[in-house]
Amino acid sequence: MEEVAREAGVSRALVSLVMRGAPNVSAARRAAVHRAAETLGYTPNRLASRLASRSTQTLGLLLLDLHNPAFADMYDGVARRIADSRHQLMVAVGSTDTDDESAAIKSLVDLRVDGIILAGFIGDPGKLLPMLHGTPTVVLSRDIDVPGIDFVHTDDVAGAALAVDHLYGLGHRRIAHLSKPDNVPYPSRREGYLQAMARLGLEPSIVQAPMTRAGGRSAAAQLFDRPGPEPTAVFSYNDLSAIGAIEEIIDRGLRVPEDVSVVGYDNSDLASSPLLGLTSVDPNSTGLGAAAANLLLDRLAGVPVDALPEGFAPTLVPRKTTAPPPRQPGSGRT
Amino acid sequence: MEEVAREAGVSRALVSLVMRGAPNVSAARRAAVHRAAETLGYTPNRLASRLASRSTQTLGLLLLDLHNPAFADMYDGVARRIADSRHQLMVAVGSTDTDDESAAIKSLVDLRVDGIILAGFIGDPGKLLPMLHGTPTVVLSRDIDVPGIDFVHTDDVAGAALAVDHLYGLGHRRIAHLSKPDNVPYPSRREGYLQAMARLGLEPSIVQAPMTRAGGRSAAAQLFDRPGPEPTAVFSYNDLSAIGAIEEIIDRGLRVPEDVSVVGYDNSDLASSPLLGLTSVDPNSTGLGAAAANLLLDRLAGVPVDALPEGFAPTLVPRKTTAPPPRQPGSGRT
């Protein structure tokens, strides 16, 4: 920067102004500085400018799992909304290991990003605030009760009800649920399932499944190995494990949807492929991402945010994995 | 930091040493500093430390497309290898828009990351070097001829040959190829296809397909709308478009693999699901990511790297989407 200033015959301060595209600089000097920067191959060290200006023009996004297409959707929403702001986006990848997750969040905080969006935060909310050191933060798809931290979410209770009601409407009565594992703190989908089942006077049946295909598969295996009548429908808390469940069901010689119906959650790319045609609840992940970015940007701009946006209304997208249950003995409908 | 030093009754320099976990600090002072930091809620500003130390302990990873599971695999490889180094990982997401990609790379460079891994670099190699400003960089899965930039890749020519030979071995003669679009610079898979076809004395047939399911679908549509005999096998340059192609083929009332065989490339999560059972060439994306991280870490550590690692040897994973062609008129085999 020193050299550029000398080369262009101006002060360091002016170089700084030119590089930032400040308005009140004469065309002649501006050109001179640019030329000098060009010949010397100078780029401003943004580390230094950030330090000096106390603002990084960067937002951090924590993504829990790159293998889960739902997070790619959220990324899209965030990126789209941020594109026309002056900010850049930095992604950190989380983990189902809470320590790794903390490390990832800390790395974002350490970089002094202007704001953080947490997509798939799994850790202890109580530990979040001290970790953040005052960085404005929005939590995505989890309603978290920490003062000063906003969240944006889909009404997952309603989403789960949608799934259960859909299956009920088709005639299913033994509807099982593949639920998040204990280390993942998103209870709403399970809550919604339990509430809906209670409302309909049905007996709930829950098995935990990790957030992967393999997880869904082994969970489904447990479900069908249980004593007593088998479920005629499975509602999973995410698409990946729903797919795993389908694999397992087919492996057991049962047909989907003729023998067992399956509903997923997330309505990800995968689900919509005609090859799969997974009936799925759509939480509008992309919209959620955009809403989170919006909220964060408003906060940063100092726009007063009096009320958090309402939980997004989920929708059910019926496809080929749901149908009426088989007319079999044991269904109790004789 | 000033305050912490005062609180602990030591100098600023000592606080710095303690926070970095330097060895030669007495236990008493160390404890005092930690206590002071705790009560004051102090965390070092890594921005400042990076500026002062000229090293960021951070590596940047550019991922082209979060919706493509192959990149999640590469991420895994990189992350695994980096986990036991002292570095952190920062992800930037690229784009098929070259300008966006440049912006993403620049943001990494601006942050002064110690090194960069480019997974899915699409831009002009000539423009890469000036953009990097000397940041050590490894390019993943593209062989790039820029002095000073390393790359790690799978032998895609061999991989494509594997696919073609597999189909040929099953009896296919009209093997079409879904190729990368022009704006994506990874010609090896197409080259491999062309070479293999020439070697076998077969007529090549190529259609371009964007890197998405929808892209594969419309490309397949073009393929089957062409005049002349239809292909009995389709080899796609990636899994996503292979899946799209299957969708289209089935939509046309044809069966996979009975009427048309399909081979993908990447052997991603998707492909391995029994529901899909996509025969796919495995470039070992995870291994590739790990190798890239390895190479970069070696460079950073000053370990002499005399030869780049050989191109990874791809393997073919046969599944359910390939079978002998139908015994039909027009196959020329009577």
Added chain:
DNA sequence: CACAGGAATTAGAGCGCTCTAATCTTGAAC
């Protein structure tokens, strides 16, 4: 032609840390 007022430019302090070199403690050896 002096002068106000706005635009353009600059000096210089400071952002929060690390680094080098210098200084201060030790405690063992003589």
Added chain:
DNA sequence: GTTCAAGATTAGAGCGCTCTAATTCCTGTG
């Protein structure tokens, strides 16, 4: 009781930028 080296601590100068306030340079005016 010295002496000395190793270990522990610190002063102070940067890192490369931005910011504030002050200065200089232009106009157009009376």
